[in-house]
Amino acid sequence: MATSADVTPGGAMDEERVQQFLEQVISDSAAAVAGLCTSLGDRLGLYAAMAGAGPLTSAQLADRTGLAERYVREWLAAQVAGEYVDYAPGTDTYVLPDEHAAVLADQDAPTYAAGFFTLLQALYATEDALMTAFRTGEGVGWEEHGPALFAGTAKFFRPGYAAALVPEWLTALDGVVEKLERGALVADVGCGYGYSTTLMAQAFPRSRFRGFDFHRPSVEAAREIVAEQGLGDRVSFDVATAQDFPGEGFDLITFFDCLHDIGDPGGALHHAEEALADDGTCMLVEPNVSEHAEENTNPIGRAITASSVAVCLPSALAQHGPQALGNHAGEEAMREIADEAGLHHWRLAAETPVNRVYAVGR
Numbered sequence: 496m497a498t499s500a501d502v503t504p505g506g507a508m509d510e511e512r513v514q515q516f517l518e519q520v521i522s523d524s525a526a527a528v529a530g531l532c533t534s535l536g537d538r539l540g541l542y543a544a545m546a547g548a549g550p551l552t553s554a555q556l557a558d559r560t561g562l563a564e565r566y567v568r569e570w571l572a573a574q575v576a577g578e579y580v581d582y583a584p585g586t587d588t589y590v591l592p593d594e595h596a597a598v599l600a601d602q603d604a605p606t607y608a609a610g611f612f613t614l615l616q617a618l619y620a621t622e623d624a625l626m627t628a629f630r631t632g633e634g635v636g637w638e639e640h641g642p643a644l645f646a647g648t649a650k651f652f653r654p655g656y657a658a659a660l661v662p663e664w665l666t667a668l669d670g671v672v673e674k675l676e677r678g679a680l681v682a683d684v685g686c687g688y689g690y691s692t693t694l695m696a697q698a699f700p701r702s703r704f705r706g707f708d709f710h711r712p713s714v715e716a717a718r719e720i721v722a723e724q725g726l727g728d729r730v731s732f733d734v735a736t737a738q739d740f741p742g743e744g745f746d747l748i749t750f751f752d753c754l755h756d757i758g759d760p761g762g763a764l765h766h767a768e769e770a771l772a773d774d775g776t777c778m779l780v781e782p783n784v785s786e787h788a789e790e791n792t793n794p795i796g797r798a799i800t801a802s803s804v805a806v807c808l809p810s811a812l813a814q815h816g817p818q819a820l821g822n823h824a825g826e827e828a829m830r831e832i833a834d835e836a837g838l839h840h841w842r843l844a845a846e847t848p849v850n851r852v853y854a855v856g857r
């Protein structure tokens with residue numbers, strides 16, 4: 496019987512390659528559906544309840560979490576299938592290894608990665624809007640997504656910021672830490688839930704911080720977080736666009752993972768240039784991904800480029816600005832935009848597997 500392999504132009508199909516690719520796609524589909532269970536484990540506190548607890552039966556875990564045992568047992572079976580949780584059939588008990596707890600259970604660990612899964616609910620829910628957007632070329636605004644995007648973004652980025660922002664990124668900027676220690680004025684543009692803002696504020700008690708974001712629900716969440724942390728006297732959050740946020744004389748203006756989401760990044764950087772103090776610095780934190788598609792064939796490159804399809808590019812397009820960079824436009828494109836905005840000094844100051852940090856100034 497003839498198969499599509501027989502009629503493929505250019506020769507016979509490599510059947511082994513088909514099988515390998517089929518396995519890859521099946522493995523991806525398993526990860527895609529299992530991701531829901533990871534998010535449930537994170538949001539329902541199942542991983543947290545298992546962390547450090549040693550072997551637990553499903554009934555014991557249900558008891559600890561106040562959840563229905565039948566669901567917990569089903570969830571545990573999926574966790575075992577994914578090798579997230581170990582199972583001892585003899586005692587019918589489950590263990591979350593400490594090493595896995597560091598990735599799934601402890602939101603303060605630098606290795607915590609479960610936050611990403613909160614995002615997925617919002618990304619998958621965007622599919623119909625994206626179908627339309629692909630056909631029309633219009634955007635899908637940041638604010639059009641479900642709340643899981645905003646909370647998930649904050650959860651996903653926070654561990655990386657907690658690990659690197661103060662000890663590595665700020666110290667890589669010339670003279671900025673000294674200013675922050677003496678008492679500086681800082682604007683955090685596109686601040687979202689403001690974890691970057693409050694991390695800096697905790698480290699530099701003599702400085703004042705103003706977070707700005709055009710998304711009101713995120714600003715309200717940031718205000719709640721700052722009130723809980725008791726930093727309200729030095730940290731404020733206001734609704735404002737990157738192109739018109741109030742204030743001047745800022746010693747440091749930061750853009751964490753947001754410049755590429757802005758429809759007018761040049762306008763935002765031009766406004767930042769005007770709002771900077773004479774010797775002020777801009778810090779741009781952008782995804783660590785290449786503008787060359789063929790260089791992104793790794794899990795981080797894949798996650799970042801797919802996020803650009805789902806959120807970053809549509810967000811910028813929805814703002815009807817002069818640009819829609821996507822999250823992998825590349826250093827040169829951003830450097831040119833900064834240069835045109837009057838920020839002529841550009842330096843790659845620091846790098847992690849997820850982010851690149853640029854120090855930018857006049």
Ligand SMILES: C[S@@+](CC[C@H](N)C(=O)[O-])C[C@H]1O[C@@H](n2cnc3c(N)ncnc32)[C@H](O)[C@@H]1O
Nearest residue numbers: 652685686687708709710736737751752753757
């Ligand atoms: C990927 S999130 C990053 C949020 C936060 N900086 C963080 O790192 O967690 C992008 C943020 O940019 C904000 N944003 C996008 N366009 C904006 C604009 N033109 N003006 C102000 N904020 C904007 C969004 O509301 C969103 O909070």
